[in-house]
Amino acid sequence: MSTIRAGLVRPYADHTDDGIVQLSFTLPVQDSARATRAAIELCRCIGMVNPDIAHQQALVDGYTYFVIYARCVEGVEIPEQDEAGEFDYMSRQQVDDLLAGLGRPVRVIGAGTGTDTHSLGIDAMLNLKGFHGEPGLEAYKSFDVINLGSQVPNERLLALAVERDADAILVSQTVSQQNLHVQNLTQLVDMVEAEGLRDRLLLVCGGPRISPELARELGFDQGFSTGTYPNHLASYLATEIMRRRGTP
Amino acid sequence: MNAINIDPHAVEKCHRLATKVADDLGNMIECRTTDSIERSVLRLLGVEGACSLDIPLVNHVVDHVKERGSLSHGVATWVGRAMHDTGLDAQKIAEAVSRGELDLTKTSESSASVAAELIEKQARQRLRELGRAIAERRSWRAEIGEGTAPLAYVLTATGNVHEDIRHVGAVARAGGDIIALIRSTAQSLLDYVPEGLTTEGYGGTYATQANFRALRAATDEFARQRGSYLQLSSFSSGLCMPEIAVMGVIEGLDNMVNDAMYGILYRDINMTRTLIDQNFSRTVSGHFGIVINTGEDNFLRTVDPMDGAPSVVCSQFINYHLAKRSGMTPNLVAVGNAFEIDPSVPNSLLYEWSHALLTRQLFPECPVKYMPPTKHMNGDGYRTHAADTLFNLVSVATGQAIQTIGVPSEGTYTPHIQDRVIALGGSSYVRTAARDLSRELTFRPDGIIVTRARTVLQQAVEELERVAAEGLESAIERGAFGGVRRKRSEGRGLDGVHLKHKDYFNPFESLLREGAAV
Numbered sequence: 112m113s114t115i116r117a118g119l120v121r122p123y124a125d126h127t128d129d130g131i132v133q134l135s136f137t138l139p140v141q142d143s144a145r146a147t148r149a150a151i152e153l154c155r156c157i158g159m160v161n162p163d164i165a166h167q168q169a170l171v172d173g174y175t176y177f178v179i180y181a182r183c184v185e186g187v188e189i190p191e192q193d194e195a196g197e198f199d200y201m202s203r204q205q206v207d208d209l210l211a212g213l214g215r216p217v218r219v220i221g222a223g224t225g226t227d228t229h230s231l232g233i234d235a236m237l238n239l240k241g242f243h244g245e246p247g248l249e250a251y252k253s254f255d256v257i258n259l260g261s262q263v264p265n266e267r268l269l270a271l272a273v274e275r276d277a278d279a280i281l282v283s284q285t286v287s288q289q290n291l292h293v294q295n296l297t298q299l300v301d302m303v304e305a306e307g308l309r310d311r312l313l314l315v316c317g318g319p320r321i322s323p324e325l326a327r328e329l330g331f332d333q334g335f336s337t338g339t340y341p342n343h344l345a346s347y348l349a350t351e352i353m354r355r356r357g358t359p
Numbered sequence: 360m361n362a363i364n365i366d367p368h369a370v371e372k373c374h375r376l377a378t379k380v381a382d383d384l385g386n387m388i389e390c391r392t393t394d395s396i397e398r399s400v401l402r403l404l405g406v407e408g409a410c411s412l413d414i415p416l417v418n419h420v421v422d423h424v425k426e427r428g429s430l431s432h433g434v435a436t437w438v439g440r441a442m443h444d445t446g447l448d449a450q451k452i453a454e455a456v457s458r459g460e461l462d463l464t465k466t467s468e469s470s471a472s473v474a475a476e477l478i479e480k481q482a483r484q485r486l487r488e489l490g491r492a493i494a495e496r497r498s499w500r501a502e503i504g505e506g507t508a509p510l511a512y513v514l515t516a517t518g519n520v521h522e523d524i525r526h527v528g529a530v531a532r533a534g535g536d537i538i539a540l541i542r543s544t545a546q547s548l549l550d551y552v553p554e555g556l557t558t559e560g561y562g563g564t565y566a567t568q569a570n571f572r573a574l575r576a577a578t579d580e581f582a583r584q585r586g587s588y589l590q591l592s593s594f595s596s597g598l599c600m601p602e603i604a605v606m607g608v609i610e611g612l613d614n615m616v617n618d619a620m621y622g623i624l625y626r627d628i629n630m631t632r633t634l635i636d637q638n639f640s641r642t643v644s645g646h647f648g649i650v651i652n653t654g655e656d657n658f659l660r661t662v663d664p665m666d667g668a669p670s671v672v673c674s675q676f677i678n679y680h681l682a683k684r685s686g687m688t689p690n691l692v693a694v695g696n697a698f699e700i701d702p703s704v705p706n707s708l709l710y711e712w713s714h715a716l717l718t719r720q721l722f723p724e725c726p727v728k729y730m731p732p733t734k735h736m737n738g739d740g741y742r743t744h745a746a747d748t749l750f751n752l753v754s755v756a757t758g759q760a761i762q763t764i765g766v767p768s769e770g771t772y773t774p775h776i777q778d779r780v781i782a783l784g785g786s787s788y789v790r791t792a793a794r795d796l797s798r799e800l801t802f803r804p805d806g807i808i809v810t811r812a813r814t815v816l817q818q819a820v821e822e823l824e825r826v827a828a829e830g831l832e833s834a835i836e837r838g839a840f841g842g843v844r845r846k847r848s849e850g851r852g853l854d855g856v857h858l859k860h861k862d863y864f865n866p867f868e869s870l871l872r873e874g875a876a877v
Contacts, residue, residue: 135777136777137775137776137777168780169532170528170529170532170533170776170777170780171525171528171529171531171532171776172528173525174525174529174776176776176777176780226545226561226562227562228625228660229733229770230660230661231660231734231735231770240663243703260661260843261625262545262625262626285770285771286562286770286771286772286773291561291562319738319770319771320771337737337738
């Protein structure tokens with residue numbers, strides 16, 4: 112097994128530095144020896160060597176499904192700490208204590224925008240019940256929460272944010288197809304900017320396909336992905352709102 | 360079937376209360392019509408296609424009559440007179456109206472009764488033709504045979520009908536029983552049915568007549584190849600609910616999702632509009648023997664199933680009696696339920712088992728439809744597949760008639776082509792492995808499963824008492840279903856509701872109830 116330069120990392124499966132990954136994909140090729148060779152060639156092209164085809168199955172004429180274990184030859188450096196993307200998470204009590212300095216509750220308004228019917232993301236963050244035992248923002252003394260649920264048009268979300276003088280807009284994007292979530296998010300930022308409200312509102316998005324990098328690229332202040340708990344979101348909101356207010 | 364001992368008086372009481380709810384609502388429904396019902400009448404009379412601006416002809420004609428303040432007589436009144444005056448058929452009349460060449464309300468009144476007879480004759484003729492085509496399909500279906508319960512109901516939702524057909528091929532090969540063409544998101548809010556083949560929908564493919572036809576041809580071809588029937592389903596819902604029911608009949612669909620409550624709660628469609636639409640769409644589906652699936656499963660995504668289970672039972676009874684009132688027989692009413700309890704709840708499997716068994720036992724004649732876990736599925740496909748395996752087990756062990764297949768990509772992507780095949784592999788394994796499990800089991804009378812079923816039923820009786828006292832519309836306003844409140848004066852589509860004139864005429868209302876086509 113080839114080793115890689117010190118300081119680089121690659122996937123771990125069984126032994127340090129083995130680089131083993133699992134791939135699963137469908138090729139639009141009739142199930143055949145040619146399909147197998149095409150899958151192996153594809154692995155090689157993307158830097159996956161020693162492919163081991165664990166499963167190969169015809170789905171329908173002309174389409175073959177593969178599950179392959181292979182070794183990733185590339186390694187990467189662990190990226191530098193991203194100051195804007197990482198912060199110390201606080202407990203609910205700590206968040207409430209920090210925001211007590213504001214003298215009023217922080218008004219947040221949240222919704223799943225676009226036409227996806229899933230409300231689990233926004234519900235997990237905002238509803239009293241929260242997520243995996245971590246209560247949502249409604250449980251905090253320091254937040255005043257409006258949860259509009261799913262399928263909310265950006266127009267309605269923004270209009271209500273203005274009407275209620277919200278401090279932050281939280282947008283959830285769960286199921287997406289053909290990058291529709293990016294369109295929904297970009298449209299909201301454009302609308303907020305067109306209304307001249309960008310400096311007044313903290314814009315935060317979340318969902319399985321959202322990363323802090325993507326969020327900031329789209330013009331949001333922060334983005335949260337899978338694995339986020341309500342107190343992570345609350346910590347960010349509290350820290351950022353107090354920072355903007357000039358309180359350390 | 361392994362039965363649990365539930366109080367027959369409570370069941371009888373549920374039926375009595377739900378009958379009252381349906382009857383009270385029936386009085387509101389029967390003296391009104393809607394734009395979409397009138398467009399359905401035209402579709403039933405054979406009007407199809409769109410003008411050069413892609414506006415469906417049925418919209419042209421109904422808007423034309425509506426603008427002249429005459430829709431309360433029923434569009435059939437005016438088309439009948441025009442037929443009598445011009446000697447043209449409904450399609451030609453619609454085309455003339457769309458070109459601005461004919462004013463339907465300036466037709467001769469003296470001929471009213473002759474015109475009505477003319478339309479009625481046409482209507483009978485059309486129903487006979489449609490009925491014959493469906494009867495032929497049914498006999499082919501019986502000949503070729505089909506899968507056994509629980510039938511695997513699989514969604515396709517690529518947004519491109521040609522891609523959908525590839526996915527359907529994979530489902531057919533992997534043993535799926537029912538293909539459901541998921542509509543593009545938000546089609547339910549369109550007050551017209553788009554035309555033509557869809558190649559760029561989001562979250563689904565438009566329910567259009569051309570898409571239905573293409574999918575129907577594909578499912579029939581795959582059925583012939585594999586030697587067993589493949590059912591086709593779509594969504595008779597939204598603002599065009601009854602029109603889609605008619606299109607389904609015309610194109611030979613077998614099954615339709617059909618529940619006004621979904622549109623009211625989750626699409627903000629006006630309750631009056633959609634409850635009236637639902638009635639006519641069910642009369643259509645009932646006549647032609649098309650199974651409808653109701654959407655109680657959706658409530659469990661917006662309320663905790665441990666709290667919301669009684670509202671599911673309550674709605675199942677109401678849907679059952681509304682459907683019956685619309686002319687459907689119980690064998691066509693697939694009341695809905697779902698496996699949505701938070702997996703971190705201890706004994707969640709037992710509670711799911713209890714809910715599933717209760718539904719099955721309350722509606723023995725209905726082809727109950729059971730939905731997989733979605734709400735707590737977080738994108739970890741292995742975890743979702745494990746949850747789906749328990750769901751599959753409960754489906755088989757409690758004798759569900761139709762089960763929607765849960766896919767590992769739930770909560771992240773609309774399913775990729777391999778996801779459905781993986782899912783069908785899982786359900787087929789469980790179906791085989793646990794085939795006769797239900798006959799082996801008896802339940803402790805004081806155990807968790809039986810106690811839970813009794814509690815849910817008791818709470819459902821109490822909820823039905825409230826709903827029967829206040830009426831379904833007030834109950835929706837109170838937020839009794841899915842935790843969502845909607846007002847009867849709000850929501851989309853109310854401007855498409857019309858009180859019937861005393862001379863209102865729709866020949867299909869009575870003809871469709873004269874006896875089933877198949």
